[in-house]
Amino acid sequence: MPSVGSGSMGSCGPDSFGTVGNVPCENMNASLQYFGLGGRSVHDALSYCNQYGLGAAAQASMIPRKDLFLMSMVPYHLLGYNNTIAAVHASLEQMQLDYLDLVMIHHRASDIGGWPREVCQMKAFPGKPAPKGSPNDALWEAPSCSIADPTWESCQDGSWEALLDLKKEGKIRAIGVSNWQISNLQRWKEKGYELPAVNQVEAHIGYLEDDLNDYCQQNGILLQAATPLSRNNPVLVKAGADPTVTALAAKYNKSAAQISLRYLIEKGISPIPSTKNPDYMKENLDLFGFEMTKDEVISLAKIQTSCRGAWNLGLVKCWADPGTLMCMSNDGKRFHCP
Numbered sequence: 001m002p003s004v005g006s007g008s009m010g011s012c013g014p015d016s017f018g019t020v021g022n023v024p025c026e027n028m029n030a031s032l033q034y035f036g037l038g039g040r041s042v043h044d045a046l047s048y049c050n051q052y053g054l055g056a057a058a059q060a061s062m063i064p065r066k067d068l069f070l071m072s073m074v075p076y077h078l079l080g081y082n083n084t085i086a087a088v089h090a091s092l093e094q095m096q097l098d099y100l101d102l103v104m105i106h107h108r109a110s111d112i113g114g115w116p117r118e119v120c121q122m123k124a125f126p127g128k129p130a131p132k133g134s135p136n137d138a139l140w141e142a143p144s145c146s147i148a149d150p151t152w153e154s155c156q157d158g159s160w161e162a163l164l165d166l167k168k169e170g171k172i173r174a175i176g177v178s179n180w181q182i183s184n185l186q187r188w189k190e191k192g193y194e195l196p197a198v199n200q201v202e203a204h205i206g207y208l209e210d211d212l213n214d215y216c217q218q219n220g221i222l223l224q225a226a227t228p229l230s231r232n233n234p235v236l237v238k239a240g241a242d243p244t245v246t247a248l249a250a251k252y253n254k255s256a257a258q259i260s261l262r263y264l265i266e267k268g269i270s271p272i273p274s275t276k277n278p279d280y281m282k283e284n285l286d287l288f289g290f291e292m293t294k295d296e297v298i299s300l301a302k303i304q305t306s307c308r309g310a311w312n313l314g315l316v317k318c319w320a321d322p323g324t325l326m327c328m329s330n331d332g333k334r335f336h337c338p
Contacts, residue, residue, distance in 0.1 A: 001041060001069050001101070001102065001174070001198075001222070001270065002039075002040050002041040002069060002270075003265060003270055003287075003288075004041070004261065004265070004270065004271055004272070004273075004284060004285065004287055005039070005040075005041030005042060005043055005069065005071075005224075005270065005271075005272040006031075006034050006039055006041065006042045006043065006272060006273065006274060006275075006281070006284070007042075007043050007226070007272045007273060007274030008027070008042075008043060008044050008045065008048050008050060008054075008274060009026070009027055009030035009031055009034065009042075009274060009275070009276050010025070010026030010027040010029070010030050010050065010053070010276055011025060011026050011027060011050055012025035012026060012027035012028060012049075012050035012051075012052055012053030012054075013025065013049070013050070013052055013053075013120075014046075014049045014050065014051060014052060014094055014120055014121075014122045014123075015052055015093075015094055015122060015123045016052055017052065017053065017056070018052075024053070024056065025050070025052075025053045026053070026276065027050045027052075027053030027054055027057070028052075028053035028054070028056045028057045028060070029053075029057075030276040031053060031054050031057035031058070032057040032060055032061055033278055033281065034281050035057060035058070035061040035063055035068075036061070037278065037281050037282055037285060038285055039281065039285055040063070040067060040068055040069055041068075041069040041070075041071070041272075042054055042068075042069075042070055042071065043071040043200075043224075043272045044070070044071060044072055044073075044095075045072060045073035045075070045106055046072060046073060046074065046075055046078070046087055046090060046091050046094075046106075047073070047075040047077075047106060047119060049119070049120035049122075051072065051091055051094040051095050052094050052095065052096075054070065054095055055070075055094060055095025055096045055097060056096075058070060058095070058097070059096065065097075065098075068101070069101045069102070070095065070097065070100055070101050070102075071100065071101060071102040071103070071104070072088070072091040072095070072100050072102075072103050072104075073103065073104045073105070073106040073178060074087040074088065074103065074104070074105050074106055074159060074163075075087065075106045075107070075119070076106060076107040076108075076109065076110045076143075077110070077117055077119065077140040077141075077142070077143060078143065079105070079143050079145060079146065079152070079155035079156065079158070079159045080143045080144065080145040080154075080155050080158045080159060080162075081158035081159065081161055081162045082162075083143055083159075084105075084158070084159040084162035084163060085162050085165075085166065086124065086125070088100070088103055088162075088163070088166055088171060088172065089124070089171075090122060090124035090125070091103070092171065093123075093124060094122075094124075099170060099171055099172060099173060100171070100172050100173070101172075101173045101174060102172070102173065102174045102175070102176055102197070102198060103163060103166070103172045103174075103175055103176070104175070104176040104177055104178045104196075104198060104200055105156070105159050105160070105163070105176075105177045105178060106178050106179075107178065107179055107325075108152065108156055108177065108179060108180055108184055108325075108337065108338070109146070109152035109155070109156075109325055109327055109337035109338070110142065110146065110152070110327075111325050111326055111327075111337075112326050112327060112328040112334060115140075115141055115142045116139040116140055116141050117139070117140050118131050118134065118137045118138070118139060118140075119137065119138055119140055120136060120137055120138065121135075121136055121137060121138045122138070125138065128140065143155055145158055147330075150327055150328065150329040150330060151327065151337075151338050152327060152337060152338065153187075153338050156184070156338075157191075157193075160175075160188070160193060163175040164193075164194060174197040174198070175196060175197060176196040176197050176198030176199060176200065176221075176224075177196045177198070177199050177200070178199070178200040178201070178226070179200070179201055179325075180196070180199050180201075181212065182211065182212055182215045183338070184338065185199070185215065185216070185219065185221070186215075187338075189219065195219055195220065195221055196221055197220075197221065197222065198221065198222050198223075198224050198270075199212075199216055199221050199222070199223055199224065200223075200224040200225075200226050200272075201223060201224075201225070201226065202225070202226050202227050203223060203225035203226070203228065203264060203269055203271075204225060204227060204228050204229060204230045204233075204236060204260065204264070204305075205230070205235070205236055205245075205260050205263055205300050205301070205303050205305065206230060206233070206235065206236070206303055206304060206305030207230070207305070208264075208267065208269075208301070213267060213268065213269065217268055222268075222269075222270055223268070223269045223270070224269070224270045224271075224272060225264050225269050225270065225271040225272065226272065228260070228261055228264055228271035228272065228273050229257055229260055229261070229273055230305060233305050235303065235305045236256065236257065236260040236305070237255075237256050237257040237260065238256055239255070239256050241256070242256075242303060244299050244300060244302075244303060245259050245260065245300070245303070248292065248296060248300070252290045252292075254286075254290065255283055257273075257280070257283060257284070258283055258284075258286065258287055259292075259300070260300075261273060261284060261287055262287050262290070262292060263292070263297060263300045263301075265287060265288075266291070266292055266297045267297070271284075324336070325337040
């Protein structure tokens with residue numbers, strides 16, 4: 001897997017371009033542009049409902065398939081062995097591929113928010129009722145494995161066993177997870193499972209779980225950074241917003257965003273920033289002509305942002321913290337999802 005990749009880049013239909021006259025959609029155009037600039041690794045997910053565009057871009061690029069690294073994810077409403085098999089086959093069909101380079105389990109559990117959940121209609125899953133006023137969406141109930149086992153551990157294990165089997169069949173080259181904690185990884189290690197190749201989590205300056213990163217590195221798991229620029233937090237991407245980032249950008253003749261992304265690479269983490277801007281794409285790929293010192297990396301690690309940080313400083317979180325994900329048992333009791 002390339003050290004830096006791209007996150008999902010724009011809207012598209014799950015099974016076609018989803019546009020009038022079947023005109024190439026945003027995700028295809030942005031992905032194709034990324035490939036043209038030298039990018040080779042792109043992340044997507046079944047629940048993003050835009051995988052057709054990425055697959056179309058991969059074909060239109062004329063780049064040999066072996067030189068691309070294409071990723072997808074199994075959503076929580078399709079956890080469990082059979083559901084996961086169906087989810088991966090749906091991704092292959094939507095992207096018109098024979099295999100995927102990496103497939104991850106998107107979430108280890110669902111929060112206690114009400115079911116059914118709304119997801120786009122897909123050819124692979126016909127017959128789902130549409131919510132009122134949203135004919136292009138489908139309503140999903142919780143997977144049966146979560147009803148039988150509210151801890152979702154049987155869902156997690158069933159999905160992992162499915163991915164292991166698909167890997168043996170050659171449908172997937174590598175398998176991983178997203179939002180897994182040390183306790184989840186350790187449980188699988190104790191069960192004797194093959195451990196994930198990748199664990200995708202939120203990671204950026206201002207929020208990075210060093211204990212999780214250390215555990216993953218010690219166990220041969222690569223941490224992949226979702227939202228590596230903290231959703232374009234000015235501290236990480238704007239010149240002058242933070243003195244440490246700004247000084248390092250001037251020293252190495254790089255942008256603030258490049259310094260922020262290089263920080264993750266120095267920590268042994270693979271960032272996947274998302275952008276549809278070709279200039280930013282070029283910047284995101286140009287991270288390897290310089291190397292920061294250990295002290296500089298430490299200085300960046302000390303930066304607190306308005307998006308992540310200590311509660312006693314009044315700092316808030318960017319998006320749902322996997323550590324606070326709550327599940328509900330059949331008797332209505334709430335507990336932290338395993």
